[in-house]
Amino acid sequence: MTTTTSTDELLSVRGLRKVYGSGPGATEAVRDLTFATRAGEMVCIVGPSGAGKTTLLRCIAGLLPPTSGEVTLDRHPVSGPPEGMAVVFQDYARSLFPWLTVAQNVDLPLREKGVARAERRRLVAESLDAVGLADVPNSYPWQLSGGMQQRVAIARAVAYEPRILLMDEPFAAVDAQTRADLEDLVRDLWHRLGITLLFVTHDIDEAIYLGQRVLVLSARPTVVLEDVTVDLPETRDQLTTRNDPRFHALRTHVHGLVQQAKRGEAARRAAA
Amino acid sequence: MTSLTARTAVTPARSLGSRLRHHGRRLAVLLGLPAVLAALWWIVSERAGNFFFPPLSEILAEFGPTWFDGRLGHDLLPSLGRLAAGYALALLLGVALGVLIGTRPALRAFAEPVLEFFRAIPPPVMVPILMLFLGIGTTMKVVVIVSGAVWPVLLNTVEGVRGIDGLLHDTARVYRLRPLTRLRTVVLRGASPGIVTGARQALSIAIVLMVISEMFAANNGLGFSIVQFQRGFALPEMWTGIILLGLVGLLLSLIFRAVERAVLAWYRGQRQAQRGGSR
Ligand SMILES: Nc1ncnc2c1ncn2[C@@H]1O[C@H](COP(=O)(O)OP(=O)(O)OP(=O)(O)O)[C@@H](O)[C@H]1O
Ligand SMILES: [Mg+2]
Numbered sequence: 001m002t003t004t005t006s007t008d009e010l011l012s013v014r015g016l017r018k019v020y021g022s023g024p025g026a027t028e029a030v031r032d033l034t035f036a037t038r039a040g041e042m043v044c045i046v047g048p049s050g051a052g053k054t055t056l057l058r059c060i061a062g063l064l065p066p067t068s069g070e071v072t073l074d075r076h077p078v079s080g081p082p083e084g085m086a087v088v089f090q091d092y093a094r095s096l097f098p099w100l101t102v103a104q105n106v107d108l109p110l111r112e113k114g115v116a117r118a119e120r121r122r123l124v125a126e127s128l129d130a131v132g133l134a135d136v137p138n139s140y141p142w143q144l145s146g147g148m149q150q151r152v153a154i155a156r157a158v159a160y161e162p163r164i165l166l167m168d169e170p171f172a173a174v175d176a177q178t179r180a181d182l183e184d185l186v187r188d189l190w191h192r193l194g195i196t197l198l199f200v201t202h203d204i205d206e207a208i209y210l211g212q213r214v215l216v217l218s219a220r221p222t223v224v225l226e227d228v229t230v231d232l233p234e235t236r237d238q239l240t241t242r243n244d245p246r247f248h249a250l251r252t253h254v255h256g257l258v259q260q261a262k263r264g265e266a267a268r269r270a271a272a
Numbered sequence: 273m274t275s276l277t278a279r280t281a282v283t284p285a286r287s288l289g290s291r292l293r294h295h296g297r298r299l300a301v302l303l304g305l306p307a308v309l310a311a312l313w314w315i316v317s318e319r320a321g322n323f324f325f326p327p328l329s330e331i332l333a334e335f336g337p338t339w340f341d342g343r344l345g346h347d348l349l350p351s352l353g354r355l356a357a358g359y360a361l362a363l364l365l366g367v368a369l370g371v372l373i374g375t376r377p378a379l380r381a382f383a384e385p386v387l388e389f390f391r392a393i394p395p396p397v398m399v400p401i402l403m404l405f406l407g408i409g410t411t412m413k414v415v416v417i418v419s420g421a422v423w424p425v426l427l428n429t430v431e432g433v434r435g436i437d438g439l440l441h442d443t444a445r446v447y448r449l450r451p452l453t454r455l456r457t458v459v460l461r462g463a464s465p466g467i468v469t470g471a472r473q474a475l476s477i478a479i480v481l482m483v484i485s486e487m488f489a490a491n492n493g494l495g496f497s498i499v500q501f502q503r504g505f506a507l508p509e510m511w512t513g514i515i516l517l518g519l520v521g522l523l524l525s526l527i528f529r530a531v532e533r534a535v536l537a538w539y540r541g542q543r544q545a546q547r548g549g550s551r
Contacts, residue, residue, distance in 0.1 A: 065444050081446045099461045099538040103306040109447035136350065142542040160447065 003006040009062065010196055011038040012165065015069035018055050029055040031221035033069070037213075042197045044191055044207035046254065047225075048262050053200045054090055056222075057166050060198065061087050070213030073164070084163035088170040090200075096141040102128065103137035106156045113160070127151075127159035130185055132178065147174040152181065158189060164196045171206070180238050183210060186270040187236060204254050208232070209241060214250075219264055225257050295523055300514055326508045331515070334508040339516060343497065348516070349496040354410060355482045360475055368421045370429025371459055380430060395420025396484050404541060408489035416485040417478045424473035432466020433459060436484025465539050468532050476527055479521055495519070 011221050019026050029052040047053055058064040060071050062080045071078040086109075089095040093167040096105050103124050110120045128134050131151040141149050150173045157165055167186075171179045185209060190197050200205050207214045214228040232246055241247055314328045337347070373380050373387075396417050406412035436459065444458050460467075486495030494517055501510035 007323050058442075063445065081448060083448065085446065087443075087446045089439060089442070091439055094437050095443045097443075097457070097461070098542045099438060099464075100457075108449070108453075112447060112453055140538055140540075140541060142545040188447060 007049070007081055007243045008038050009036050009075065010041075011198075012036040012072045012075075013056075013060065013069070013153070016056070016059060016066050018059060018064070018073065019067045019171045028146065030066075032074070032223050035215060035219075035224055035227060037196060037198070039196055040194045041209050041213070042187075042199065043202045043215060044212045045198065045210035045215045045217065046202070046204060046207045046257065047222070048219045051219055051261070052222040053217065054168055057087070057128045057168050057198065057219075082164075086157035086158050086160045086162035086165050087166075088153050088244055090168040090172070092150040092170070092173070093141070093146065095153055095175050096149060097155075098140065101135065101138050101140055102144070102152050103150045105141065105152060105160050109156065110257045123159040124155075127155040128264040130158060131182065144179060147178065150174060151178075151182070158185075160183065161193060162195060164198070168199045168200045169201075169202060172202070179206075184238065186198070186210065204251055204258065207251050208247060208254065209236060209238075214254055216254060216261065218260060225261055228254055230258075253259075324507055325374070326511065326526055330509045331511045335512045335515070338509045338512045338515055341454075347492050347497045348520075350410075350492050351486065352520070354413045354485075355478055357434045358414045358482070359415065359421060359475065359478045361420035362478065363471060365418065365426055366425025366470060366474070367429050367460075370426045370467075371433055371455070371463070373426075373432040374433025374463065375459065380434070380549070384430070385409055387423065387430075391423035391427060399485055400480075400490050403489065413482070413485040413490070413493075417481045420481045421474035421478040424477065425467070425470040428470030428473070429463055430465040430466075430470075432463030435466065436462035462533055468536055472532070474527060475524060476521075483517065491551065 003017045013036070014034050016030055017028075018030040019028045021027060022159065029094055035043075045053055045056070050262060055064065059066050060078065062071075062078045062082060065079075073082050097108070100108065105246040106124045106127060107120055108122060115123065124137070125134070126138055131154050132149060133155060136148070137142065141152060144152065150170065154167075154170055157167070171182050174182065186197070186199070189195065199207070199210055201210075208230055211230050214230060216228060217223070228250065230250060232241060232244060232250075310328070311456060317331075318329065319323055320327075331541045373383050376476050395416075401414050402416055402419065440458055440462065444454050447521040449457065482493075483495035483498075485498050486493035488494040498510055499518070501507070503511060524533055
């Protein structure tokens with residue numbers, strides 16, 4: 001226990017290291033990550049492509065054992081997917097069951113959770129409606145466009161009403177207008193249910209708009225470059241927040257960090 | 273949303289008249305070749321004057337008297353019963369072992385060469401051996417069918433289980449699906465394309481083994497009847513047996529196709545969508 005732990009700390013990542021494979025072909029995806037989140041916090045994670053963001057989320061989700069270091073949830077080490085957690089995977093299309101309809105895909109986790117039938121029906125309908133898919137509950141995922149499939153995966157996570165939600169570039173495949181709507185949906189959900197949210201994105205603006213904190217990761221081998229606090233007003237609005245001078249300042253700052261991360265990588269490559 | 277409507281509109285609504293015409297054409301295509309072959313058989317056999325190759329007219333005339341006076345119950349039903357029992361057992365065993373082996377990579381690497389060896393053994397050679405152990409009763413015949421039909425089901429199930437996307441397993445873990453739900457909703461459905469492929473191969477093997485096991489030793493059954501007629505030089509009757517066997521095989525494969533269409537509708541749709549390459 002070297003890190004100071006606040007009383008309401010929920011998730012803690014300490015000295016996380018992940019190496020894929022072994023021997024000369026090994027890839028050190030994550031070198032040393034340490035951070036913690038309080039319950040009900042919204043943390044966005046940005047970093048260059050290949051920095052290990054997906055790897056980090058998979059370790060937190062208990063899907064991937066770390067090489068060293070540890071992830072704890074409520075002070076218990078995570079060894080498998082914990083209860084009350086939902087994940088929206090980056091490969092959203094591959095995470096939907098192709099033999100189930102859209103509604104069945106959303107319904108399945110609820111059924112397993114033991115939610116009553118009427119309540120399930122309401123949750124499925126509401127979450128599909130929230131992501132703009134109210135008209136296709138009986139379609140199969142492969143009948144939908146990429147952006148629509150991504151929204152099915154989001155609806156599934158939303159309907160689940162998780163305590164912790166991990167999202168890995170969840171809006172990558174949707175158009176700009178839908179994206180803005182979904183951002184507000186996620187903010188609203190987070191407010192309403194008080195969930196803890198870890199949100200990976202490539203989009204710096206999105207990270208600042210959504211998050212209370214933005215974790216900027218370095219290029220591989222990955223460490224936390226900076227933990228930026230987003231000191232913007234709690235209620236956010238696509239127009240006013242994005243025009244806030246503070247928003248611009250934060251964005252310039254994070255942008256600089258990401259550039260630095262990329263340059264670091266370039267320098268290392270040149271040196272090698 | 274436009275992409276959706278475009279892709280779901282695979283079967284546009286047709287008027288009744290054009291639908292009837294469409295089905296009529298399909299029927300004509302389906303029955304065209306069989307009709308030509310039957311006509312050819314009719315003409316050639318009429319003129320052959322060969323005792324072992326009786327005229328088709330005579331064979332057809334024999335069909336009713338041969339089969340509809342009790343033989344359907346006495347011979348066809350026992351055959352079908354043994355076929356059903358053997359095939360069902362082979363499916364059950366093949367899928368169960370296939371899932372077991374397919375979900376355990378270590379076991380799979382260990383077992384696969386052995387399984388391939390068993391698959392490579394021509395199933396009929398098992399008949400004399402199994403007769404030694406099990407006698408000539410129904411048990412022997414059912415076991416013969418299982419011993420041949422189980423391998424394609426087993427191996428294709430293993431292959432099907434292996435083909436399930438890892439991210440679906442991750443999704444199942446994240447949403448904490450119970451083992452039974454995972455088995456039913458993820459593993460069995462995911463492996464169903466493989467299972468169906470194996471089941472199709474197994475069906476034809478099972479029919480062959482049903483007949484062969486009856487030819488070796490039996491006191492009823494389709495294979496038994498055909499051999500009996502042949503030994504008694506009742507050639508037209510023997511040919512009716514062969515025709516009946518063909519009809520049974522045809523009927524079973526039609527039923528199989530219907531089941532396959534229902535079970536794998538999602539798979540066909542997905543493959544079509546991928547080939548459409550719209551993503
Ligand atoms: N299963 C794996 N086996 C081997 N190497 C892997 C595996 N998964 C990821 N990697 C490697 O680990 C590194 C980090 O990958 P990861 O997918 O976590 O990055 P990312 O930050 O999510 O990238 P992106 O922003 O492009 O999604 C990459 O170099 C990648 O090649
Ligand atoms: Mg990623």
